Amino acid sequence: MSWISVSEARNASAVGRSIEVRGWVRTRRDSKAGFSFIEVNDGSCLGNLQVVADGSLANYSDEILKLTAGCSLVASGTLVASPAAGQASELRAESVRLIGTCDPETYPLQKKRHSLEKLREWSHLRGRTNTIGAVMRLRSRICDSIHRFFQEQGFCYLHTPIITASDCEGAGELFRVTTLNLDQLTRGGRAVDYSQDFFGKSAFLTVSGQLEGETYACALSKVYTFGPTFRAENSNTSRHLAEFWMVEPEVAFYDLSDNMRLAEAFLKRILRDVLATCGEDMAFFDQHIQPGLSERLAKVIEQPFQHMTYTDAIRVLAGSGEPFEYPVAWGTDLQAEHERYLTEKHVGGPLILTDYPASIKPFYMRLSDDEKTVAAMDVLVPGVGEIIGGSQREDRLDTLLARMATQGLNEADYWWYTDLRRFGSAPHAGFGLGLERMVQFASGMANIRDVVPFPRYPGNAEF
Amino acid sequence: MSWISVSEARNASAVGRSIEVRGWVRTRRDSKAGFSFIEVNDGSCLGNLQVVADGSLANYSDEILKLTAGCSLVASGTLVASPAAGQASELRAESVRLIGTCDPETYPLQKKRHSLEKLREWSHLRGRTNTIGAVMRLRSRICDSIHRFFQEQGFCYLHTPIITASDCEGAGELFRVTTLNLDQLTRGGRAVDYSQDFFGKSAFLTVSGQLEGETYACALSKVYTFGPTFRAENSNTSRHLAEFWMVEPEVAFYDLSDNMRLAEAFLKRILRDVLATCGEDMAFFDQHIQPGLSERLAKVIEQPFQHMTYTDAIRVLAGSGEPFEYPVAWGTDLQAEHERYLTEKHVGGPLILTDYPASIKPFYMRLSDDEKTVAAMDVLVPGVGEIIGGSQREDRLDTLLARMATQGLNEADYWWYTDLRRFGSAPHAGFGLGLERMVQFASGMANIRDVVPFPRYPGNAEF
Numbered sequence: 001m002s003w004i005s006v007s008e009a010r011n012a013s014a015v016g017r018s019i020e021v022r023g024w025v026r027t028r029r030d031s032k033a034g035f036s037f038i039e040v041n042d043g044s045c046l047g048n049l050q051v052v053a054d055g056s057l058a059n060y061s062d063e064i065l066k067l068t069a070g071c072s073l074v075a076s077g078t079l080v081a082s083p084a085a086g087q088a089s090e091l092r093a094e095s096v097r098l099i100g101t102c103d104p105e106t107y108p109l110q111k112k113r114h115s116l117e118k119l120r121e122w123s124h125l126r127g128r129t130n131t132i133g134a135v136m137r138l139r140s141r142i143c144d145s146i147h148r149f150f151q152e153q154g155f156c157y158l159h160t161p162i163i164t165a166s167d168c169e170g171a172g173e174l175f176r177v178t179t180l181n182l183d184q185l186t187r188g189g190r191a192v193d194y195s196q197d198f199f200g201k202s203a204f205l206t207v208s209g210q211l212e213g214e215t216y217a218c219a220l221s222k223v224y225t226f227g228p229t230f231r232a233e234n235s236n237t238s239r240h241l242a243e244f245w246m247v248e249p250e251v252a253f254y255d256l257s258d259n260m261r262l263a264e265a266f267l268k269r270i271l272r273d274v275l276a277t278c279g280e281d282m283a284f285f286d287q288h289i290q291p292g293l294s295e296r297l298a299k300v301i302e303q304p305f306q307h308m309t310y311t312d313a314i315r316v317l318a319g320s321g322e323p324f325e326y327p328v329a330w331g332t333d334l335q336a337e338h339e340r341y342l343t344e345k346h347v348g349g350p351l352i353l354t355d356y357p358a359s360i361k362p363f364y365m366r367l368s369d370d371e372k373t374v375a376a377m378d379v380l381v382p383g384v385g386e387i388i389g390g391s392q393r394e395d396r397l398d399t400l401l402a403r404m405a406t407q408g409l410n411e412a413d414y415w416w417y418t419d420l421r422r423f424g425s426a427p428h429a430g431f432g433l434g435l436e437r438m439v440q441f442a443s444g445m446a447n448i449r450d451v452v453p454f455p456r457y458p459g460n461a462e463f
Numbered sequence: 464m465s466w467i468s469v470s471e472a473r474n475a476s477a478v479g480r481s482i483e484v485r486g487w488v489r490t491r492r493d494s495k496a497g498f499s500f501i502e503v504n505d506g507s508c509l510g511n512l513q514v515v516a517d518g519s520l521a522n523y524s525d526e527i528l529k530l531t532a533g534c535s536l537v538a539s540g541t542l543v544a545s546p547a548a549g550q551a552s553e554l555r556a557e558s559v560r561l562i563g564t565c566d567p568e569t570y571p572l573q574k575k576r577h578s579l580e581k582l583r584e585w586s587h588l589r590g591r592t593n594t595i596g597a598v599m600r601l602r603s604r605i606c607d608s609i610h611r612f613f614q615e616q617g618f619c620y621l622h623t624p625i626i627t628a629s630d631c632e633g634a635g636e637l638f639r640v641t642t643l644n645l646d647q648l649t650r651g652g653r654a655v656d657y658s659q660d661f662f663g664k665s666a667f668l669t670v671s672g673q674l675e676g677e678t679y680a681c682a683l684s685k686v687y688t689f690g691p692t693f694r695a696e697n698s699n700t701s702r703h704l705a706e707f708w709m710v711e712p713e714v715a716f717y718d719l720s721d722n723m724r725l726a727e728a729f730l731k732r733i734l735r736d737v738l739a740t741c742g743e744d745m746a747f748f749d750q751h752i753q754p755g756l757s758e759r760l761a762k763v764i765e766q767p768f769q770h771m772t773y774t775d776a777i778r779v780l781a782g783s784g785e786p787f788e789y790p791v792a793w794g795t796d797l798q799a800e801h802e803r804y805l806t807e808k809h810v811g812g813p814l815i816l817t818d819y820p821a822s823i824k825p826f827y828m829r830l831s832d833d834e835k836t837v838a839a840m841d842v843l844v845p846g847v848g849e850i851i852g853g854s855q856r857e858d859r860l861d862t863l864l865a866r867m868a869t870q871g872l873n874e875a876d877y878w879w880y881t882d883l884r885r886f887g888s889a890p891h892a893g894f895g896l897g898l899e900r901m902v903q904f905a906s907g908m909a910n911i912r913d914v915v916p917f918p919r920y921p922g923n924a925e926f
Contacts, residue, residue, distance in 0.1 A: 022716040043683030072889040100888035124879035127682030140620040157603040161917045162691045165924045179695045182655045185648045192645045199924035219590030220506030228625045232642045253485040416587035425563035426535040454624045461628045461662035
């Protein structure tokens, strides 16, 4: 008798097969007619398989009538067309074997609905809930879609280093990585000697793989990274994590227009895949998390993304009459409230902002001919705000060195990065997409801590 | 005129098309008849596209005759069938535009061949060499194959945390992650107060996502992680990195036999994909790195993997008459020399060793009925040794707690891990594959530092 997933067993085409499923009890309901309905879930999909256990089964009163939520079991029998609404099949059980018990007195996931906040305390168990299970399947599907999109176009998947001695943004708060004995430091009274540390100098967790990604784009033309990145910022918000995953494509011979086209095609591909393949989970989000979600996403796919320069955006914001908390003026960075206004109210869909002031952007972005703006782009989407940030990179050695000097960066620290502009320099561009923001956008989940298996934020590295 | 990759342009089916390529000069050769052959590479494949530039081009003497290795250019024209051996097509150029110069006096990658050791000093440029370019394309292909294998079978891709307060192996040397000001520590003279650190306690870089992976396997049934892992070991060998990528599938209701089947199918799938899709790069490795490689890999795919218990392996080793450096006795861990003997000389192919002594394996492996061995498995392959390590996990709460006590682990630190055995416990199993070892196995590359873009090892976090 072959073991199949609940997802497969629930398919109408499986009716008639003799099979086995293995999973966990969600609920048990006993009929007065002397048999029981057991809802079994194995996480392969949102829905449960209804297992009908007849009172004639040998262990019916000893085991089956004692099954509670969370018990693991193996059930086998024949799949039959279900008379019940909303399910194509159910399992007429020939055997139901209890594998692991689950004490209802102590099991945290009782039938009652828990808040997402409460579930975070049980991050080791919350994957068993409908919401978090659906989020994790969606997240996996998005990851797959990301790899498909780039691999199909001949991009090389690149692992840039997690531990690094360089700081991509020239700023940013970093986590130090060390094997120095901190207790010893408190005894010595001497200065910290990083030459004794594991890497022979100060080392940190990466905030972006971009600079290293550029080195390989200038060798293999099309590359993308997809890995964890880190921010040691003391941000206790629903939008920030200390550890999150980022996708960063980088392409040689691309300019800003190519880059914008790639970003739009990329986002649309992910949404198309999600809508096409995560039907049941997406319907769940639409019903329980964010009504109207699927329709909004479908609209994003259909429309061409709007484009607007930063300068025009400032004009729009200044003339909007909206009571913004932060004032709007050319040369200041846009706040979340401004981005949300532009994408949600002004455009009502995705918006790509371009040509930001050089003074508020990192040294590596290409200076435009006006010498005031850089070839930067941010993609804003309703409900999330900035989801993608990118730019064409400065490929001219002299301009790059001048920008580094302006921003107080030490040229010697970036010898390898500037080398790319010495030896066969080429225009190139790229962007970064935060995976968690993308999962939020696609699911409607409000808090970023609920779209990652084990969130890391100030004060929390549990599990 | 459409921009296509060198890989596409070199295809016989592209002959006749008017196209543009963008890339870097590998070599230039001038004919006495007044035209030049420029070998152009863009990293999309190992081979170059031969661009034929006629002396009649406007910039022929000013630019084309000055092109040197490493210059970037854009060439357009018509692809024609090439009369030269070994290439289907060549580009009859209508235009060759120099984009970025490359001073031959200072460019490190001259025509002469550099040692792989030397190339590591230029890790930002070495992707432009045949060997490292081929390795990175292969690595990307292997990653893709890994995702394909699991996604096609309904596994959920899971991101387990990189920063963690738990130590999976109960041992292992860890990198500390901190935002404490170390300089301040040397002044205070007080004990280190980790409650003031970012996460409110000591935090480290993960050595494995397994324990967290188990939590989601006990919710979604089939999961796999694929992310960076870390070892702060002072190992300066050709087999160890401080930072490397690991794939870790974990499946609920799997026993050791299921696990072995999965591991064998997994390795074979990767090799099949590599041989089917990386033809040119594999031929390069076969010719320049490890003669006979492709044939050896093909043999691995054809044969069923051999199985042997640890106890039998000890018997084989003790009776082998080989002059091992480390003595062989039941209860001691196998050394690389033993593993290599078993897989290379005794079996002559992949070998799965099972049922290791409990005393030399971690607490989470399932204790067998003999109470002396655990349901562990190591997959050994010729040329590399151990490439996969895995086990069925201990799913019985009492046995697990007893093993933890024996190994001196603090039960309270693992409250969430043991919870999985309290609430609907189920048999489950999984394994880990080191990506870099897999790339070495598939490419024949001798040093692990040459199969990762930017290697991290003691004293080195450059780039």
